[in-house]
Amino acid sequence: MQRIKSFLKENTMLIVLILATIVFQILIVLNDKGSLLNPHNVSNIIAQNSFVVILATGMLLCILTGGNIDLSVGSIMALCGAVTGTLMITMKVNMYVAILVCLLVGTIIGALQAYCIAYVEIPPFIVTLGGMLMWRGVAQVILDGQTRSPFPDSYLKYFTSFLYKTDNSARLLTVTLCIAAIICILFILLEIMGRTKKIKKGYSVASMPAFLARLIVISAAILYFSYLLGNYKGYPVVLILIAVIVIVYSYFTSNTVPGRYLYAMGGNAKATRLSGVNTKKMLFFAYTNMGFLCAVAALVCIARFNSAAPSLGTGYELDAIGACFIGGASAYGGVGTVGGSVIGAIFMGVLNNGMSILGVDANRQMVAKGFVLVAAVAFDVISKRKVTTVKKQKPNKTQATA
Amino acid sequence: MAKILLEMKKITKTFPGVKALDNVNLTVEEGEIHALVGENGAGKSTLMNVLSGIYPYGSYEGDIVYNGEICNFKTIKDSERLGIIIIHQELALIPYLSIGENMFLGNEIGKKYSIDWDRTYARADELLRTVGLDENSHTLIKDIGVGKQQLVEIAKALGKNVKLLILDEPTASLNENDSRNLLNLLLEFKKQGVTSILISHKLNEVSYVADKITIIRDGATIETLVKGKDSIDEDRIVKGMVGREITDRYPKRESHIGEVTMEVSDWTVYHPLYSERKVCDKVNFNVRKGEVVGISGLMGSGRTELAKSIFGKSYGTNISGTLKINGKEVKLNTVRQAINAKLAYVTEDRKGDGLILSSPIYINNSLAKLDKISTNNVIDKDKEILVAKEYKEKLNTKCPTVMQNVENLSGGNQQKVLLAKWMFADPDIMILDEPTRGIDVGAKYEIYLIINRLVAEGKSVILISSELTEILGMSDRIYVMHEGRMIAELPVEKANQEVIMSCIMKENNKMGNGYAKN
Secondary structure, X not given: OHHHXXXXXXXXXXXXXXXXXXXXXXXXXXXXXXXXXXXXXXXXXXXXXXXXXXXXXXXXXXXXXXXXXXXXXXXXXXXXXXXXXXXXXXXXXXXXXXXXXXXXXXXXXXXXXXXXXXXXXXXXXXXXXXXXXXXXXXXHHHHOOOOEXXXXXXXXXXXXXXXXXXXXXXXXXXXXXXXXHHHHHHHHHHHHHHHHHHHHHOOOOOOHHHHHHHHHHHHHHHHHHHHHHHOOOOOEHHHHHHHHHHHHHHHHHHHXXXXXXXXXXXXXXXXXXXXXXXXXXXXXXXXXHHHHHHHHHHHHHHHHHOOEOOOOOOOHHHHHHHXXXXXXXXXXXXXXXXXXXXXXXXHHHHHHHXXXXXXXXXXXXXXXXXXXXXXXXXXXXXXXXXXXXXXXXXXXXXXXXX | OOOEEEEEEEEEEEEOOEEEEEEEEEEEEOOOEEEEEOOOOOOHHHHHHHHHOOXXXXXXXXXXXXXXXXXXXXXXXXXXXXXXXXXXXXXXXXXXXXXXXXXXXXXXXXXXXXXXXXXXXXXXXXXXXXOOOOOOOOOEHHHOOHHHHHHHHHHHHHHOOOOEEEEEOOOOOOOHXXXXXXXXXXXXXXXXXXXXXXXXXXXXXXXXXXXXXXXXXXXXXXXXXXXXXXXXXXXXXXHHHHOOOOOOOOOOOOOOOOOEEEEEEEEEEEOOOOOOOEEEXXXXXXXXXXXXXXXXXXXXXXXXXXXHHHOOOOOOEEEEEEEEEOOEEOOOOOHHHHHHOOEEEEOOOHHHHHOOOOOEHHHHHHHHHHHHHEEOOEEOHHHHHHHHHHHHHHHOOOOOOOOOEHHXXXXXXXXXXXXXXXXXXXXXXXXXXXXXXXXXXXHHHHHHHHHHHHHHOOXXXXXXXXXXXXXXXXXXXXXXXXXXXXXXXXXXXXXXXXXXXXXXXXXXXXXXXXXXXX
């Protein structure tokens, strides 16, 4: 019982996401508007939110360093998109060169802002607010206010196509499910190997039923999700890109030394510095990385819209920031996970998508989204407070003696 | 006999595990300057916090009788309404507001929705003249020196119709001239009928202005000396302050002292913001293998700053001097270099500078030396937890699991986590800065045992403490630091509290020497 309670507490947002999905599904079915979980729509949700997930991953690293946000991400995307569009469409430069230049531009802009933040010590809010105006302006100048399109097919196929192409739908489903099965088996094997290694070294492991439950739930989720996708066009290529980014950054934040330093400096920057950590370097890294991921998101985004417009990415910074906070990141830094931010991004995506299907008009959607953002975070804050207040009283008193 | 203005009767204040005040009595007559003296941590500030309502009625036992009435102050506002104003050691002025704005902050002149600035500044100028401060009240606080800021605080108190003025170490950061002016001002106020309570370490100042001196030791009032009746020279006061026997509160150890492991010479450090101010002035000291070296001194004597500046220059600017470890000169420019040179600094401020409160014990435990539990920058989390458990057992940290967040631990256990963190970094030389501050007697003893174990393993320990008994009980050799300089080095056999205190007091009386350099 205790374990179930703590599981619920640690995964509140995942549960809220599942509940929201169910509620939308019921509403949509009742209103006879089709289904939220129909294969086509699921594929759509992925495509619509892929760049938010990418941006949220980068944003999380910034937030971890101490609640610092980056307001310039939408504008950096626009600039990267503008550069790529101009190179690829107007100047007919080789596609790979254009992609490389795009990534470089994003990284350099990120590094520039990161330098101002980490070494000149200008508050991140100011630097990125300036960046938000500046980079958008540069994008306008480069594009001369025009939109560049269309992109060559050879480029689009990387980001908008599906993994396995066939006209035979039964065969597509089989192949997709086979791939899913292979992923599941790999996942299960890795988990079992990890577990046996731990047992061999004498480390503590989760109980057998808990371990099995975990394997079954995650495998079932992968299979069900793949089943939905297989009924449409299979795995979108973008999904793989996102999966790679999420896995790499999850691993980075939770298992590596620099990842640990990010959390530590968000928790207590002074103590972290006195533990021999170069916190400036970490801050520099977080914002440079954000610039890089903006470029990646821009590549995905221009492919999806098949155009490079000066207005690209407007308002995405807020989606990314919102996703992190809905996903449980602390506004003071030091708390939050990549997985949580992904859940936050999908949550926002489901909300958008569900309301669109239900025919809620765009203005009301904004009201609902804003409300949900505050409500989700309030829920998280209150549920966490209940756990800690009881225990907290004691140290508070000793503080007085110190 | 004059009218009794304030009587604090049998005040007892306990914090979890610590009795900060134990049946303290204090009687202050109207129109006198009453000095409160005692060692750091004796309970002077706690007593004044009880009086001013910072610790609200109900959180302590005993009665406060003011002007013949029993008072139950719930907030500072309650005590201020009756004219009891406290001026804290750390000045509470806002740097980017003007003198006038600061003086009437929370006490604004005019209507609730429209402050009368003309009257505010006029009144402010008037009050500034009363305290003899020749500044315009439109000047920003950041543009005037500490001495003048202290006067602004007093003027602010006057603006609130002060009857009883409490000053907590008002001259700690002032130079000789400013101190003298301030004390004369107190004497001036006395003539006008303002009663003052003065907390000070500078006993010559106390003898100069005080009518009565109450000595507090270990949370209890020891005696009250009356000017003209008792002798109030400094030796007499010092005796009262420290006259306590050292019992076996400190575990015995056999010292096996070896070679010099660290030697610091001509170490000079300047203040990071006021770069002309010397914080450490040509400090020389050394520590040997298996030795506990105590550094004694008052708060603000530069001990912490010295330690931090040695530890990878984490404090101060323009640091000069040589640092030798095992006979070889080293340059430690970053904390990382210091850790790699097997140096550790365990901070005095465990919550602010030491621990990540919102993180579990095991994460704190390994933060200073993550490479010990990682390969190619990938952390072996299982090993990390195992190591944390080991240290938990070794130091007897009381916690359900090492996954527990540090903020939920008691002060003593937090201190153990902090010690574990730095022991994990494998240092040869450990600087412990106030390792027992704010923790209960039982936990203190355990920390002392850990210190003994460290030196038995051949490590060198530098113990910085404001508690003289702790320094005397734990050290093999003692340095006394004052105003950024090492003023004495004593083997523990020759040291006792009187010797150390009088070293400091002697330096204090050479006013001008230390101050001029500020």
